[in-house]
Amino acid sequence: MVLDIIINMNAFILDFEKKVKDSIKKYDLIIGNERIAVAISGGKDSTSLLYLLKKFGCNVFALFIDLKIKGNSDENLKRITAFCKKNCIELRIVDLKKEAGHSLLEICRTYQKEHDSTNCAICGAIKRHYLNKFAKKWGADKLATGHNLDDEAENLLLNIFSNNYDLCFGLGPGSVKDDVGLFIPRIKPLYDCLNSETEKYSRLMGFDIYPEICPLRADAFRKDVRHMISKIKNNDFLKRKLVNNFLDILKKMPAKKFLGAVKCFECSEPSRKGLCKACEILKFSKKR
Ligand code: AMP
Ligand code: ZN
Numbered sequence: 001m002v003l004d005i006i007i008n009m010n011a012f013i014l015d016f017e018k019k020v021k022d023s024i025k026k027y028d029l030i031i032g033n034e035r036i037a038v039a040i041s042g043g044k045d046s047t048s049l050l051y052l053l054k055k056f057g058c059n060v061f062a063l064f065i066d067l068k069i070k071g072n073s074d075e076n077l078k079r080i081t082a083f084c085k086k087n088c089i090e091l092r093i094v095d096l097k098k099e100a101g102h103s104l105l106e107i108c109r110t111y112q113k114e115h116d117s118t119n120c121a122i123c124g125a126i127k128r129h130y131l132n133k134f135a136k137k138w139g140a141d142k143l144a145t146g147h148n149l150d151d152e153a154e155n156l157l158l159n160i161f162s163n164n165y166d167l168c169f170g171l172g173p174g175s176v177k178d179d180v181g182l183f184i185p186r187i188k189p190l191y192d193c194l195n196s197e198t199e200k201y202s203r204l205m206g207f208d209i210y211p212e213i214c215p216l217r218a219d220a221f222r223k224d225v226r227h228m229i230s231k232i233k234n235n236d237f238l239k240r241k242l243v244n245n246f247l248d249i250l251k252k253m254p255a256k257k258f259l260g261a262v263k264c265f266e267c268s269e270p271s272r273k274g275l276c277k278a279c280e281i282l283k284f285s286k287k288r
Contacts, residue, residue, distance in 0.1 A: 009204055016201045020052050020189050027173040029187040030058055030142070036187075037063045037092075037140035039131050042076030044202035044209050045146030047083060049190055051205070053144065054089055061090040061138070065130050067123065068096050068103035075210045083208065092138055094130045102285045105216060110284045120219040122281055129278030133269055135184045147188045150195035150226075153239040156246055157225050172250050182261055182270035191243075194236055 024030055030053075038053060040046045040062045053060045062084050066073050077093070084091040097103060102110075104126065108119050135143040147155075152171060159167045173191040175183065190198060202209060229235050263269075264276035271277070 012200065013204055016193065016197055017052060017055075019192055019197075020049075021056060023173065023192045024056075024189050027187075027191065029144075029174050029189055033059050034141040035139055036060045037131075037135035037138065037143045037184075039127075039135075039143060039145045040064050040080055040091075041146070042080050042210055043146065044207065045148055045190055045195075045198050047080075047146075047207045047209060048198050048202050048205070049144060049146045050083075050089065051087060051207070053189065054087055060144075061092055061140070063092050063094070063131060063135055063138070063140075063143075065094045065127050066096060067126070069105065069214060069216060070103075072210070072212065072214055075212070079208050079210055092134065094134050096126070096130070099130065100126075100282050100285065107281060107285050108216065111281050114284065118219055119216040120222070123216065125277040125281060129267075129269060129276065132184055133267075136181075140184060142185045142187050144187045144189060146190055146198075148190040148193050148195050148198050149239055149243055150229075152188070152191065152243050153229060154222060154225050156242060157229070158222060161225070162221075168246070169250070169253065172247060178261060178270075180261075180263075182263065192240075194239070196236075 030036060036053060036058055038046065038050045038060050040050055041064075050060065050062055062080065064077060064080055066077060081091060083089075096107075100107065104119075104123055107126065108122050111117060111122055131143055131145075155171060156168060159165065159171075173189075174187045175185050193201075229239065232238055261270045261272065262274060264271040264279055265274050266279040267276060269276050269278070271279075275283075
């Protein structure tokens, strides 16, 4: 009985690892000895991803954006530091207070005084900005994130429901290099893995994950979409179907991906309109 459980656990671990390796190959995510910055949040997905890329012999370093969220960023950083030390992985940290002069909460509060925007939308823009900037600055060829199949299905539906069709073109397991080198190519090696599978893998591997969810998280719409998907019978099958069907559409429209990206006149990072979203948000904190 106990032996059966151990055999099943080992079989799951091997299957999961093979699935990630197969996705890297299938989608051509990593070529040769490319240097990969792994965006690590301390959560189950990015921790599993970092562990596996290192295990597969990839040329990786971990990149953490310290958003200075009280009682959360420091707990994650403590665990990430120990994890990287144990697994001999270089850890690079971007300190938001040093970069922008404020914590994420301060940035959210000032911006929200004049804009109807959620904490998660602001956080997403700030994280994307610094991940792109510092992954390039620190010599990475690509940036890997821990997005899994559930995230992709949710993002796809969220973009469609909010009439953000353009954002759908940023989805997919890997982005290609843009002509002007503004965006670092992004890869999602957990693309074929369900949320429940990474959760199980991380638990079986005994990774030390901080259990509390982010205290600033307040994305009701995402929660609704997740809830809606979970209520559909056979939803794991549906999520795979949805994402794979979307990939077929994406393959037919590759040229749309980087339409309209220009250098931000403040920071030289990519923007749509001349001023990037992060600079637009940070402008309000600087005014204080
Ligand atoms: P989230 O947007 O929180 O669902 O996170 C999606 C992915 O973004 C994670 O799997 C990580 O790869 C990356 N990420 C999230 N938060 C951070 C952070 N503070 N620093 C670096 N990478 C992050
Ligand atoms: Zn900018």
